Amino acid sequence: MRKLMSQYNRRILIFCLVVVVIAFTSYTFVMRWLLIRQLDADLQDEKDEIVALVTKDHAFPEPSNFRGQIVNYQTISAYQHTKVSTEYMPIRFLKSDPLELHLCRQISFTAQLKGQLYLVKVIRSQDETESLILVLILCSVFIAIALFGGILVYNQYLLRDLWSPFRKMIDQLADFKIRERKPWQSIDSNIIEYDALNTAIGKMTENAIADYNAQKSFTENVSHEIHTPLAIIRSQLELLLQIDHLKETEATQIANALDGTNQLARITSSLLLLTKIENHQYIVTTRLSLNTIVKSCLAQYQSLLQSRNIDVQTAAHAVAWVEMNQALAEILIGNLIRNAIRHNRNDGFVLITIERNKIVLSNSGNPVKSDTKSLFQRYFRESAAPNSFGLGLAIVKEIAKQYQLTIDYKFDHDIHILTLAW
Amino acid sequence: MKILIVEDEFTLAKSIASYLHDNAYFCTVANDYYSGLELLHNQYFDCIILDLGLPGGSGLELLRILKEEARTDGVVIISAKNALDDKLLGLQLGADDYLTKPFHLAELKARIDAVLRRKKFDGKSVITFDCLELDTSNWTVMANKQLVELTRKEFELLMYLISNKDRVVSKGALVGHLWGDEMDTFDNYDALYTHIKNLRKKLEIATSQDYIHAIYGLGYKFSIV
Numbered sequence: 001m002r003k004l005m006s007q008y009n010r011r012i013l014i015f016c017l018v019v020v021v022i023a024f025t026s027y028t029f030v031m032r033w034l035l036i037r038q039l040d041a042d043l044q045d046e047k048d049e050i051v052a053l054v055t056k057d058h059a060f061p062e063p064s065n066f067r068g069q070i071v072n073y074q075t076i077s078a079y080q081h082t083k084v085s086t087e088y089m090p091i092r093f094l095k096s097d098p099l100e101l102h103l104c105r106q107i108s109f110t111a112q113l114k115g116q117l118y119l120v121k122v123i124r125s126q127d128e129t130e131s132l133i134l135v136l137i138l139c140s141v142f143i144a145i146a147l148f149g150g151i152l153v154y155n156q157y158l159l160r161d162l163w164s165p166f167r168k169m170i171d172q173l174a175d176f177k178i179r180e181r182k183p184w185q186s187i188d189s190n191i192i193e194y195d196a197l198n199t200a201i202g203k204m205t206e207n208a209i210a211d212y213n214a215q216k217s218f219t220e221n222v223s224h225e226i227h228t229p230l231a232i233i234r235s236q237l238e239l240l241l242q243i244d245h246l247k248e249t250e251a252t253q254i255a256n257a258l259d260g261t262n263q264l265a266r267i268t269s270s271l272l273l274l275t276k277i278e279n280h281q282y283i284v285t286t287r288l289s290l291n292t293i294v295k296s297c298l299a300q301y302q303s304l305l306q307s308r309n310i311d312v313q314t315a316a317h318a319v320a321w322v323e324m325n326q327a328l329a330e331i332l333i334g335n336l337i338r339n340a341i342r343h344n345r346n347d348g349f350v351l352i353t354i355e356r357n358k359i360v361l362s363n364s365g366n367p368v369k370s371d372t373k374s375l376f377q378r379y380f381r382e383s384a385a386p387n388s389f390g391l392g393l394a395i396v397k398e399i400a401k402q403y404q405l406t407i408d409y410k411f412d413h414d415i416h417i418l419t420l421a422w
Numbered sequence: 423m424k425i426l427i428v429e430d431e432f433t434l435a436k437s438i439a440s441y442l443h444d445n446a447y448f449c450t451v452a453n454d455y456y457s458g459l460e461l462l463h464n465q466y467f468d469c470i471i472l473d474l475g476l477p478g479g480s481g482l483e484l485l486r487i488l489k490e491e492a493r494t495d496g497v498v499i500i501s502a503k504n505a506l507d508d509k510l511l512g513l514q515l516g517a518d519d520y521l522t523k524p525f526h527l528a529e530l531k532a533r534i535d536a537v538l539r540r541k542k543f544d545g546k547s548v549i550t551f552d553c554l555e556l557d558t559s560n561w562t563v564m565a566n567k568q569l570v571e572l573t574r575k576e577f578e579l580l581m582y583l584i585s586n587k588d589r590v591v592s593k594g595a596l597v598g599h600l601w602g603d604e605m606d607t608f609d610n611y612d613a614l615y616t617h618i619k620n621l622r623k624k625l626e627i628a629t630s631q632d633y634i635h636a637i638y639g640l641g642y643k644f645s646i647v
Contacts, residue, residue, distance in 0.1 A: 238441070238592060266604065
């Protein structure tokens, strides 16, 4: 693939070259032909003069050889046709000249004088003609070179200039991320095509962003809407709990219904958070230490971990400095630690290793069905599924994506190992 | 205590009023902005439970009006939105607390109690229940003037239960209060049982009474009988 400019240059120059070669060649030939024709006309004139003189005066004209013309007479026995030809011959046009090889144009004809046939040759030098042609050729070549050189150089600037709005548009398009919702910056140009392109792109991006916004706010709105009926359900159930002399079966039913609402509440708030993160509502970043966040998060769950007899160790080999939004960092670490606790068994352990550019969370696993492992692994390759594993980790994944962090998950010998790196 | 509930969702408003109702609390309900405004103009309340998305005007507007008039009524905002901006704005405008829907009724009660305590005693306050005295400024409990050694979490648990005395509080609400709603899962209930067990033991030793009653394993009731 080549740049348009080089394609253009190549094709234009080849075309010009062909045209120029044809033009200048034909021009040269035409010129030459014209010059020789002129020469021939002159020779013809000389012949006519001589013939006229012979007819009138019955004598050959005085030898008037000048530089450039020689007339010589030769007796012949038979009539010969008039001939015009070009020959190289060793002659001298003036007595003072040395004998040299000249290119000559000669006309030879038969004239009769006093009963004797003579072959008259009028010879003219073609040197000047040839010199002229040579100069013409040189000029042509020079013009061609100048033309091509000029075109090449000028094209560079011209095309760069003309293409510059287009290139600006390409750069902006390459940079366009619908999630950022940056409106299209119009490129000013007085060229119709660029203007049309600019308008079209502007409209297209505007529509795309509007659609995206509509989708996002739809998700946000639906999640909001769900909260109110959810609040009603939960409040009613919690009031039911207050009934005196509740039977055990009834109490269990109410408790199950409550569990359902709790799960629903978690799912919708996770969904809402995900949407907000995707909507870049958490933009401000600060330099912060993940070590601090890990510590405070663990402190929050300390009593919980103690009650479940889960041993927590933090091995901080360095300070993990990152440039992130504070709230998002807390959510990220919080979710990871909560998972490490949730999917842990009693009397298990949690080990957090902190390096300068990665954090590794390892925890003992719940002795649950064997497809936990594949579920976890499958989770990371697929999009979030709204189950107890899914959304918390979907949020983690979304935050990681925003700050170009990598997540690696392994499940080995009943131990979950999750590595966060940047 | 006079409580005003400004909430347009009728069922929810009624549920809150039902739950709060006892000898100490008297609840009034307003279902929209203008009725709320009218009630506020006519009387003072100890605590206002304010929903933000009201027909006729935003709850934040009512809050602004209260602030302009330099009112001292306590305000707990309840809102379906969990927007950080709304929270900050609400607290800046003088709200005492902000609770996102859906919430546990027990949690709302605990927050209201906290606001009322702050309003009445400017920080230092003592909660009494039977022979128990909880000092919220230094997290200590006295039973019959004798100190009871409780961990911080046990103290929080006790305070929560006392706030919701004579009411059945679900496990979910308890775990949510102690460790956040995300921890509301099966495995973590074990931790709750342990805390309850320890608290019960300590209280029994200190007071010879068992205030904590288990309700079929779905929750607890804190009461004298």
